[in-house]
Amino acid sequence: MKLFSFWRSLATYRVRIALNLKGIVPEEVIQVNLMKGEQREAAFRAVNPMMAIPALIDGDGPALFESLAIVEYLDETHPNPPLLPRDPRGRARVRGLAQLVAADSHPLIVPRVREYLEHEFKFDEASVMKWCRHWHTAALTALEANLKDKATGRYAHGDAVTLADICLASQAAGAKYFNIDMAPFPTFMRIVNELSAIDAFARAHPAKQPGAPANL
């Protein structure tokens, strides 16, 4: 497998966690520097026309795209440990929590959105930060309410790690980028602290990737 990755990408962090949980080591990890705009270069556009990472090439391709689609692909091709519960209702809850992060929150704060606000609408740095914090916090608030449900256990859904936990971890990393006060989200933080003790999560963290600043 070939993974297109960048230390700061929260969506790629999700795929890295899944790869680690499944014990898969990609033969190649290709860095796509989002800060230099390498995702918009022709070479990468041929891989993913959406100009976004992650992308994953398994065997003779073509590239898979969108983090949750990739994680479910890994789960279907490498079933152990499973990243979704068996019952449809539980699977819907886990996918719902995951999409609350990966659809309702994260797409609003990615580089292309921040750059468009800056270049096209002349947002200054403080306004971009306010924007990011607003959407990140909205999702954290909804997650915390959802995680008060009795279906939550040691992790986001019961006592086994699922796709929802992978997304919680990425949301927590984003909260650090945006320096968000996490006091209102104790259930979320309890689970994230559990997750950070798991080697597959710790090794996948943005701060542990090539190119990450030492003080992250």
Next chain:
Amino acid sequence: MKLFSFWRSLATYRVRIALNLKGIVPEEVIQVNLMKGEQREAAFRAVNPMMAIPALIDGDGPALFESLAIVEYLDETHPNPPLLPRDPRGRARVRGLAQLVAADSHPLIVPRVREYLEHEFKFDEASVMKWCRHWHTAALTALEANLKDKATGRYAHGDAVTLADICLASQAAGAKYFNIDMAPFPTFMRIVNELSAIDAFARAHPAKQPGAPANL
């Protein structure tokens, strides 16, 4: 089943299509008027803390949320006709196309985002429209490139309707709201035209729902 719906909601349109394809008629369809902010009222917040539709209650369960999670739930509990291909690579492509709409594009143009731009950053109507058209077009451009793949058939993936087509239909409805020139997206439009001839899609369309303006 109880569906929380509103004519204009593109995410709910996706769930309505899936229900129609599966031949499921919810006992109750509860209108949540997004234009009046009913999604933020306490009664609905208890259903979905994210204050977003769709939400679906099946039996005595807690509400399911997030359109793609709900559609996959319907697919798992009512397998015919299937909305995903059988092979993992095909499933990843279909989910990737669906998420390109439901994660990379649609979350940027929903009411809460438009309202935040207006109220907090004083965007006028023209700027909000520019914003919506920009993100909607970015996803259409990526979809068109992806749909040029040989895996595309009569529909987005082969010759059977999938979750990807459901999302294409919602993207096409959004393109009408934003009056986007569709000439650069001939493959997308060919498929959307095929889909609009299918009764399950036609009946679910925003224009056919209670409360929709007559001239939509």
